[in-house]
Amino acid sequence: MPDAAALHDVVVRRSGRNLLDHVDFSVAEGDRWVVLGPNGAGKSTMLRLLSARLHPTSGTVDILGERLGRTDIFELRPLIGLASQELADSIPVEETALDVVVTAGYGITGRWREHYDELDLDRARTLLAAFGVEKLSDRMFGTLSTGERKRVLSARALMTDPELLLLDEPASGLDLGGREELVRSLSQLAKDPATPVTVLVTHHVEEIPPGYTHALLLRSGTVVAAGPIEETLTSRNLTRTFGLPLVVEQRGERFTARAVSLA
């Protein structure tokens, strides 16, 4: 079976600097990847490539069997479920949570005159329920808390029954309880065989939901390590990625990391 997504020798160059610097990365059917790295490492740039919102300066990007630059991205994008801050920023504040989810069917933000049948609306409600926010269906997106918005966006990402699911920092800005609840929802999703190939970007190993199978560590646009999560998420690799001495520990299916005490 071909890879769901593959980057080969990818460079993304802006203002004389390589934001991604000769990156190779591939995601196979059934994989759940977490992408970790410090601020500015190139994580969001990678997700913009994988969501067909950016073309590489050089190298090749294949998504769901289509090569970027040789395919109609408007046919490709509905096959990709995306939740990101960039997307959240494009949602009108007065849009209801239900409409935020259902409009994914047309790949738009902001409901206008499109027709949605009862099946679409039922699916949107079911997805809101899966993330524990069905009671917020009629609330305006702009009035939701950070955590509530994150959940609504995750539900939206699944609306089109995508073949590739991309989640950019789904737990950022959440309080501890909110993070733990979202991690639980994302873990249930990850462990469901019906869930598509998933790539989740985060800054924190504590936010990795159980069920994630692989990790990609990025620093300054280059790959520090990539592979099965338990082999890749080592203290040595995390130290190289974040540029300070770190110890990573695994307890059950969760990870924690902290700086090495010098005392």
Ligand SMILES: Nc1ncnc2c1ncn2[C@@H]1O[C@H](COP(=O)(O)OP(=O)(O)OP(=O)(O)O)[C@@H](O)[C@H]1O
């Ligand atoms: N159009 C651009 N021109 C110049 N530099 C850019 C451009 N877009 C992004 N960058 C830079 O590229 C680097 C990588 O950005 P990116 O958003 O991919 O990082 P990130 O790993 O997602 O960071 P964060 O964790 O802070 O969200 C950053 O240093 C950013 O300032």
